[in-house]
Amino acid sequence: MTTDEKISQNRDEFNDARQDLRDTLSEVSAKAEELESKLRPDRLIENSPIGAAWTAGALGFVLGSRAHPSVLGPVMIFALLGFALSKKFSEDGKRSNGREAASTQ
Numbered sequence: 001m002t003t004d005e006k007i008s009q010n011r012d013e014f015n016d017a018r019q020d021l022r023d024t025l026s027e028v029s030a031k032a033e034e035l036e037s038k039l040r041p042d043r044l045i046e047n048s049p050i051g052a053a054w055t056a057g058a059l060g061f062v063l064g065s066r067a068h069p070s071v072l073g074p075v076m077i078f079a080l081l082g083f084a085l086s087k088k089f090s091e092d093g094k095r096s097n098g099r100e101a102a103s104t105q
Contacts, residue, residue, distance in 0.1 A: 037057050038088075 001009075036037055037043065055077075 048088065049085070051087075055080060055084060 058080055059077055062074065
């Protein structure tokens, strides 16, 4: 293999790697946009108004009861928020798996 052939081969590999990087970046960007749209507060409220009302009520209760501050209130809020987010994402995962299974049949 001559030097020109090696240079040409290296350029081809470099261009392939560059294209793979661009493809990966566009996939990551698309996933980030999808996640951003899922985490928008107005979407969470539209999709789960009862959960949003409970969360707002609990948050108001914790912030409004400052006569005897304790750690229990914030822990309860974070636990409630974590539960709501995990439930939301588990439901989205079930829905997307169902759609994929239905589209492959």
